[in-house]
Amino acid sequence: MDFKPTAGTTIEYKAGWSGNVTRACADKAVAAGKAVRFKPPRKGEAETLLESLLPPK
Numbered sequence: 589m590d591f592k593p594t595a596g597t598t599i600e601y602k603a604g605w606s607g608n609v610t611r612a613c614a615d616k617a618v619a620a621g622k623a624v625r626f627k628p629p630r631k632g633e634a635e636t637l638l639e640s641l642l643p644p645k
Contacts, residue, residue, distance in 0.1 A: 604642060 593599060601607075609617070617623035624641070 614623065614625065618625060626641075
């Protein structure tokens, strides 16, 4: 059985998380300033991309 959110359910994504969401979800998150759009990295570039998006230590 797959999880299906019902009305009033909130799904929280941790900072730095990268993954697929629906276009509607992405549009709302970007409009709220809570997400950014970027092209998916090529193989082997995932860590470099994530490091470039995170604030410096």
